[in-house]
Amino acid sequence: MTEVAEVPAVSKDSKPALSPVAQKFILHWGEMGTRWGVNRTVAQIHALLYLSQRPMPADEIADTLAVARSNVSTSLRELQGWRIVRVAPILGDRRQHFESMKDIWEMFRVILDERKKREIDPTIRVLGECVAEAGKAGPSEAYARERINEMLEFIASMDTLFQEFQHLPPTAARGLIKLRGRVKKLLPG
Amino acid sequence: MTEVAEVPAVSKDSKPALSPVAQKFILHWGEMGTRWGVNRTVAQIHALLYLSQRPMPADEIADTLAVARSNVSTSLRELQGWRIVRVAPILGDRRQHFESMKDIWEMFRVILDERKKREIDPTIRVLGECVAEAGKAGPSEAYARERINEMLEFIASMDTLFQEFQHLPPTAARGLIKLRGRVKKLLPG
DNA sequence: CGGCAACTTCAGTCATAACTGAAGGTACTG
DNA sequence: CAGTACCTTCAGTTATGACTGAAGTTGCCG
Numbered sequence: 001m002t003e004v005a006e007v008p009a010v011s012k013d014s015k016p017a018l019s020p021v022a023q024k025f026i027l028h029w030g031e032m033g034t035r036w037g038v039n040r041t042v043a044q045i046h047a048l049l050y051l052s053q054r055p056m057p058a059d060e061i062a063d064t065l066a067v068a069r070s071n072v073s074t075s076l077r078e079l080q081g082w083r084i085v086r087v088a089p090i091l092g093d094r095r096q097h098f099e100s101m102k103d104i105w106e107m108f109r110v111i112l113d114e115r116k117k118r119e120i121d122p123t124i125r126v127l128g129e130c131v132a133e134a135g136k137a138g139p140s141e142a143y144a145r146e147r148i149n150e151m152l153e154f155i156a157s158m159d160t161l162f163q164e165f166q167h168l169p170p171t172a173a174r175g176l177i178k179l180r181g182r183v184k185k186l187l188p189g
Numbered sequence: 190m191t192e193v194a195e196v197p198a199v200s201k202d203s204k205p206a207l208s209p210v211a212q213k214f215i216l217h218w219g220e221m222g223t224r225w226g227v228n229r230t231v232a233q234i235h236a237l238l239y240l241s242q243r244p245m246p247a248d249e250i251a252d253t254l255a256v257a258r259s260n261v262s263t264s265l266r267e268l269q270g271w272r273i274v275r276v277a278p279i280l281g282d283r284r285q286h287f288e289s290m291k292d293i294w295e296m297f298r299v300i301l302d303e304r305k306k307r308e309i310d311p312t313i314r315v316l317g318e319c320v321a322e323a324g325k326a327g328p329s330e331a332y333a334r335e336r337i338n339e340m341l342e343f344i345a346s347m348d349t350l351f352q353e354f355q356h357l358p359p360t361a362a363r364g365l366i367k368l369r370g371r372v373k374k375l376l377p378g
Numbered sequence: 379c380g381g382c383a384a385c386t387t388c389a390g391t392c393a394t395a396a397c398t399g400a401a402g403g404t405a406c407t408g
Numbered sequence: 409c410a411g412t413a414c415c416t417t418c419a420g421t422t423a424t425g426a427c428t429g430a431a432g433t434t435g436c437c438g
Contacts, residue, residue, distance in 0.1 A: 019326065019329070019330060019333065020322065020326075021319050021322050021323045021326060021330055021333055021334070021337075022333055024315065024318070024319055024322075025315075025316070025319050025333070025337055028312065028315045028316075032308060032312060034226065035226045035307075035308055036225060036226050036308075037223065037224045037225050037226045039425085039426070040426085041426080041427085050336055050340075051332075051333045051336050051337070053332045057384090058384085058385075059384085067427075067428090068427060068428045068429070069384095069385085069428095069429095070385090070386075070387080070388090070427080070428065070429075070430095071426080071427055071428070073385065073386060073387090074386085074387090074426095074427090077386090094383070094384065094435090094436070095383085095384060095385090096384080096385080102336070104339055104340060104343040105343070108343070118224075119221060119224055119225075123217065123221060126213065126214075126217045127214070127217075129213070130210050130213055130214050133209065133210050133213075134210045137208065137209075137210060140208070141208060141210055143240075143242045144208065144210055144211055144214070144240045145210070147239060147240050147291070148210075148214055148240070150293055151239075151293060154293040154294070154297070228395085228396075229396085230396080230397085246414095247414085247415080248414085256397075256398090257397060257398045257399070258398095258399090258414095258415085259397080259398065259399075259400095259415090259416075259417080259418090260396080260397055260398070262415065262416060262417090263396095263397090263416085263417090266416090283405090283406070283413070283414070284413085284414065284415090285414085285415080379438105380437105380438095381436105381437090381438090382435105382436085382437085382438105383434105383435095383436085383437100384433105384434085384435090384436100385432105385433085385434080385435105386431105386432085386433075386434095387430105387431085387432075387433095388428105388429105388430095388431090388432100389428105389429100389430095389431105390427105390428090390429095390430105391426105391427080391428075391429100392425105392426080392427075392428090393424100393425090393426075393427090394423100394424085394425085394426090395422105395423085395424075395425090396421100396422080396423075396424085397420105397421080397422075397423085398418105398419105398420090398421075398422090399418105399419100399420095399421100400417105400418095400419095400420105401416105401417085401418090401419105402415105402416085402417080402418105403414105403415085403416080403417095404413105404414085404415085404416100405412100405413090405414090405415105406411105406412085406413080406414095407409105407410105407411085407412080407413100408409105408410095408411085408412100
């Protein structure tokens, strides 16, 4: 059988081709994701939306990245869970469209906050329990107790520092980067 | 309390039992590892050595955590690659013994440095290339170029900030935590 | 109300990372 | 210099997480 002309590509489902630059960025971002415990596809979708000038519907994302529609659905749910992607309704289109947060400082803040909730807070709780239990257990646990306590205090310090950052006026965070050469001056004195 | 003599410890291969507290800490640490892209076993070994008062030989680690000797060998190599575990020769024992860095601030610094080398620096390079290529590609890439450039600048800022931290006198870093309530004062003014 | 489009869920498949045990190298030791 | 202890490497296996396609749900639209 002689298969003739390609699909004419009407309206919404036009060819979703990535520019070489976008491709390079998305692939790298996906790779970085895996290194930090984020699913590669999730990271790629995020990168794609971050580069996109307009909100994208899920099927277009699936076509562009060549993954299953269902996979995109799951990944978008996760990205919304991280609060860095949201639904952006488009007039006259029944499909849901998605857009990424574009302000990187804000994005950074939000991601840190989410990781705090999911990982730091539970860790502080568990280490606190460990220290308490080691205390009851007597002197045989004294060394371990001290080690865990130091870890706990370190993490708690970081947590405090983060909250300082968290509660700065939104625009102020950027200013922190002007710190160049000023960090030393913060030290006690 | 009847404090009877502890296990006679027949030379090197005595029973390697973990206290409940150590177990809890090690398991949690392993779990946190996976969330940040670190192999669970690698993280557990690190936790074990961190809690250990004395350097441990690989076979004892294997017995304690119930993993294969070869797995421990590989994992220790990786931990040494991260520069947070090192060999500590023990007089009269041919086996290599391993100890973890105990100073958490220093450990944090070293890990950040290593992640910078492995992930941040390559990312800065790739994003730089992306921006350059997007520039050549003309106005169709203008938006993507701007997004990537913002990301690049953000990461570069973080990088600079980290280097400030990195070059502080070793004991000084701890002082930074005293920042409570002082962060605001850093802002331009 | 029937049909369709958008979306989600989930059981099964697939890819990858992790782990094991056997084999081999090295160097100490009697 | 044979025997042993220690360590590493690697081919093969197992476990984990990621992904797919089919089936199901919802709600719009003619």
